[in-house]
Amino acid sequence: MDAIVKIDNLRVEYRGRELGSGTKVALNGLNLEVYPGEVFGFLGPNGAGKTTTMNVLLGFVHPAAGAAYLFGVNVREPIARQRIGYLPELTYYYKFLSAEELLRFYARIFALPRVEADRRIDQVLRLVELEPARRRPIKTYSKGMQQRVGLAQALINNPDLLILDEPTSGLDPLGRTKVREIIQRLKQEGKTVFFSSHELGEVETVCDRVAILCQGRLLAQGAVDDLTRQYQGNLEQAFLRIIGHPPRP
Amino acid sequence: MNSLWAIASLVIKELYRRKDFYVLFILTVLITGLFGSISIFNDERIVRYLKAICLLLIWMAALVIAIVTTARQIPAEREQRTIFPLLAKPVTRAHVVGGKFLGCWLAAGIALVVFYVFFALLSGTREHTWPIANYAQALWLHWLMLAMVIALTLAGSVLFTAPSSNATICFIVTVGILLVGRHLNTVTLQLREPASSLVSVVYYLIPHLEFFDVRDLVIHDWPPIPWSACALATLYALAYTACFLLAAWWRFRRQPLN
Numbered sequence: 001m002d003a004i005v006k007i008d009n010l011r012v013e014y015r016g017r018e019l020g021s022g023t024k025v026a027l028n029g030l031n032l033e034v035y036p037g038e039v040f041g042f043l044g045p046n047g048a049g050k051t052t053t054m055n056v057l058l059g060f061v062h063p064a065a066g067a068a069y070l071f072g073v074n075v076r077e078p079i080a081r082q083r084i085g086y087l088p089e090l091t092y093y094y095k096f097l098s099a100e101e102l103l104r105f106y107a108r109i110f111a112l113p114r115v116e117a118d119r120r121i122d123q124v125l126r127l128v129e130l131e132p133a134r135r136r137p138i139k140t141y142s143k144g145m146q147q148r149v150g151l152a153q154a155l156i157n158n159p160d161l162l163i164l165d166e167p168t169s170g171l172d173p174l175g176r177t178k179v180r181e182i183i184q185r186l187k188q189e190g191k192t193v194f195f196s197s198h199e200l201g202e203v204e205t206v207c208d209r210v211a212i213l214c215q216g217r218l219l220a221q222g223a224v225d226d227l228t229r230q231y232q233g234n235l236e237q238a239f240l241r242i243i244g245h246p247p248r249p
Numbered sequence: 250m251n252s253l254w255a256i257a258s259l260v261i262k263e264l265y266r267r268k269d270f271y272v273l274f275i276l277t278v279l280i281t282g283l284f285g286s287i288s289i290f291n292d293e294r295i296v297r298y299l300k301a302i303c304l305l306l307i308w309m310a311a312l313v314i315a316i317v318t319t320a321r322q323i324p325a326e327r328e329q330r331t332i333f334p335l336l337a338k339p340v341t342r343a344h345v346v347g348g349k350f351l352g353c354w355l356a357a358g359i360a361l362v363v364f365y366v367f368f369a370l371l372s373g374t375r376e377h378t379w380p381i382a383n384y385a386q387a388l389w390l391h392w393l394m395l396a397m398v399i400a401l402t403l404a405g406s407v408l409f410t411a412p413s414s415n416a417t418i419c420f421i422v423t424v425g426i427l428l429v430g431r432h433l434n435t436v437t438l439q440l441r442e443p444a445s446s447l448v449s450v451v452y453y454l455i456p457h458l459e460f461f462d463v464r465d466l467v468i469h470d471w472p473p474i475p476w477s478a479c480a481l482a483t484l485y486a487l488a489y490t491a492c493f494l495l496a497a498w499w500r501f502r503r504q505p506l507n
Contacts, residue, residue, distance in 0.1 A: 058337045060506055078339045086337035092329045094259065096266045108255035109338045153334060163337075 002072065004161050004192050005034035005057065010066035012052050012216075026052040027216045030066070034194050034209075036160070039187050041203040041224075042196040043239060044213035050196040051089065053213070054165050057194075058086055070161065082110075085154030087147075089165040095139035099130055099149050102138065103156050110157040124152040127182065144175035151182060162186065164195035168202060180206060204228075204235040214243045252344040253351055256335075260352025261359070264318050270360050273310040277364065280306055281371060296375045297468055303371060304464045307364045308391070312423060314360050315395045319353045319402040320416040323501070332506055346403065346498045350490075353399045358392050372467075382473040387463050389479065393486035394461035398423050400493035401456075407501040426458045456489040 012027040027049045034040045044050050055061040056068050059075050073080040093102050100121060107117035125131050128148035133141065138149060147167065154162055167183070168176040176199070183193055183206050197203050203210060204224055211221035220227065220242045224235060231238035264270060281303040323345070326332040335345065365388045373379050402419045409415040433452040437445045460482060463474065 058333075060333065060336060062503070078341050081337060082339045084337070086334060088330065088333045088337075090330055092331055093334070094263070094331055095329075096263055097259075101262075105255055105259055106334075106338065108258075109252050109335075109340060111251040150334070157338075 001035050003033035003069075004036050004071060005032065005040075005194055006069040006072075007032040007053070007057075008067050008069070010053070010056060010068060011064045012049070012056060012061060013064045025216055027056075027063075030213075030216070030218055032211055032218065032221070034161075034192060036192055037187075037190050038208040039183065039193045039206050040195070041207035041210035042194065042213065043198075043200070043203065043210055044196075045243060047215075048213040049216040050213060051165055052216075054086075054163055054194075054196065057163060058084075083157070083159050084161045084163060085157065085159035087150045087154045087162070087164045087167055089169055093138050093146070093149060093153070095137065098135045098137055099125065099141075099152065100134040102149065103152060106153050106156045112157070120156055120158065124155045127155065127185070128152045129178065144171050144178070147171060147175065147179065148182075151179065155186075159191070161192045161194065164193065166196055166198065168197065168199055176202065200234075200236040200239055210235070212239060212242050219243065252338075252340045253348045256340075256345065256348025257352035257355060260318070260322065260349060261356045264314075264353075264356040264360075269317060270314060273314060274360075274363060274367075277303070277306040277310050278367060281367075296372070299375070300368070300372055300468045301464070303368050304467065307361075307368060308462075308464070310364065311357060311361055311391065311395060312398065312420065315353065315357045315399050316402050316416050316419050316423070318356060319349070319399045320406055320412040320419065322349045322353065322403070323406045324410070324412045324415075327506060336506075342502050343498050346407075346494060346501055350400060350403055350494055353403070354392075354396050357395045357399065361388060361392055361395070368467075376470075378470065380467070380470055380473075383467050383470070386473055386479060387467050390461040390463055390482060393483060394458050396490045397456045397458065397486055397493065400490040400497070404493045404497040404500070407497050407504060423458060426455055427462065430455060430457050431459050456486075460485070 007030050010027050010030040011025070013023045014026055015023050030049070030053065032053075042050050042053065052061060056063055057070060057075055059078070059081065062076075068075045070080040071083060075081075094105075097105065103121045103124065104117060107120060112120060121134075122131075125134050128151050130145060130148055130152065133145065138146065141149065147170075151164075151167070154164070164183075168179050171179065180202055183195070186193060187206070207224055209221065209223050210227065212219045222230075227238045227242075228235055231241050233241075281299065284299055284302050323332075326335070326345070332345070336342070365384060369379070369384055398419070401422070402415065405415040405419050406412065409418065430452075433448055433455075437448045437452065440448060465471065466474065
C-alpha cells in the first residue's frame with residue numbers, strides 16, 4: 001500500500017534572529033510513513049518538533065535537507081494540499097465572518113460549485129454541531145465552538161487526509177469528548193488522520209499507530225498495542241520510558 | 250483564479266463591514282455641505298472652489314482608505330494566524346499577494362465610484378452641466394494612481410512589521426510624490442554633482458503619481474485629455490504596479506510566517 005504521508009530523511013534548521021545565535025536543529029533525519037485509513041498519533045514533549053513537521057507537510061517551512069510527500073507529491077507543490085484538511089493548534093479565523101461565510105470562503109478556494117458548497121457546508125456544520133450558530137459572527141463563539149469551526153473548515157473539501165495540531169488543546173472535557181467523537185466518526189468514514197496531542201489517554205483510544213519524537217529525532221513508532229506490550233504499561237508509561245523519564249514506581 | 254477572487258472578495262467584505270469608509274464618506278459630505286452653504290463675497294466662482302474642496306477631500310479620503318486598508322492586510326493575517334489555514338489550502342503566497350491587491354484595489358474602486366457620484370451630483374445640481382467624459386477620465390486615472398499606491402503599500406507591509414509605521418511611510422511617500430514629484434527635475438538644475446545625479450535618478454525611478462491628478466480638468470470644465478494619453482498612463486501605472494507586486498511577492502515568498 002502506498003503511503004499518504006511520506007517523510008524522507010527530513011532536516012529542518014532555524015536560524016536565530018539575534019546576531020551570533022547560530023542555527024537550531026528542529027528536526028534531524030526524520031523518516032515517517034502514514035498509510036490510508038489509519039489514525040496516526042504524533043507525540044512528543046514540547047519543542048520536540050511536532051508542529052515543525054506539520055509545518056513542513058503544509059509547505060510553511062522549507063527543509064534544509066530531505067523531502068516530504070503527500071499523496072506522492074512533493075509538499076513544495078501547492079497541488080499536494082488539494083486533498084488535505086488542516087486544523088492549527090491555535091484557531092483564529094476572520095472574526096467579521098459567520099461560520100457559514102467562513103466555510104463559503106474556503107469552499108470558493110477549492111472551487112466547489114455553489115450547490116456542492118451548500119451541501120458540504122450543511123454537512124460539516126451538522127457534523128461539528130454548529131448548525132444553530134451558523135449565522136452568528138465567529139467572534140461571539142466560545143473556545144470549543146471556535147475549535148469546531150476549525151474542524152469544519154478543515155473538512156470543507158471532503159479531504160482524504162486530516163492534519164490536526166493538538167485538536168483538543170485548551171478544551172473542557174465536553175469539548176474534548178466532542179472532538180474525539182468527530183475523529184472517530186472520520187475514522188469510520190475511512191479518512192486518514194495525522195494528529196499531534198499531549199492527551200495520551202485520548203491517543204490510546206483513537207490511534208492505530210503512533211510516533212514518538214524528542215528533540216527533533218524519532219525515538220519510536222509502531223502500533224499502540226505493540227508499544228504498550230513492549231514497554232509493559234499504558235501508553236503514558238511507555239511514552240515516559242521512551243523519552244528517558246521512566247515513571248516512578 | 251478562484252483563490253485570487255476568494256481572497257479579494259474577503260478583503261472587500263472586510264472593508265465594508267468596518268466603519269472607515271462610511272466615516273470618511275460622511276465627513277466628505279459634511280465638509281463639502283458646510284462650504285457649499287456659505288457664500289463668500291457673493292463670488293460667482295464659488296462653485297469652482299466648492300468643486301476643488303470636494304475633490305481634495307475625495308483624494309485624501311481615497312488615499313486614507315487605500316493605504317490603511319492595504320497596510321493591515323498581510324500583517325493582520327500573520328498576527329491573527331489566519332494565514333495558516335489559508336496557506337494550508339492549495340493557495341500560494343503569490344495568490345495571497347495578488348488576492349490582497351485585487352481586493353484592496355476593487356474596494357478602493359467601489360469607494361471612488363460612490364465619492365465621484367456624490368461629486369457629480371453636487372456639481373451637476375449647481376452648474377447644470379454633466380461632463381461625463383471628464384468625470385470618467387478623472388475617476389479612471391485616480392483609480393490607476395491608487396493601484397500604484399496599493400501595490401507600494403502591500404510591498405511595504407511585508408517589509409515593515411508594524412502596519413502603522415508602513416501606513417505612515419507610504420502616506421508620506423505618496424503625498425511627497427504628489428506635491429514635489431514634478432519639481433524634482435528642475436531642482437537638479439540648481440544642484441551640484443553628485444547630488445544632481447542622485448536627484449535625477451530619484452526623479453526617473455519614482456512613480457509620478459501627479460500625472461494622474463486631473464482635478465483641474467473637472468474643476469474648470471476643460472475639454473477631456475486625449476484617450477491615447479489615458480492609455481499610456483494606464484500602461485505606466487500597470488508597469489509600476491507590477492514592479493511593486495513582484496517586489497512584495499519576492500520578499501514574502503520565503504519569509505517565516507511567525
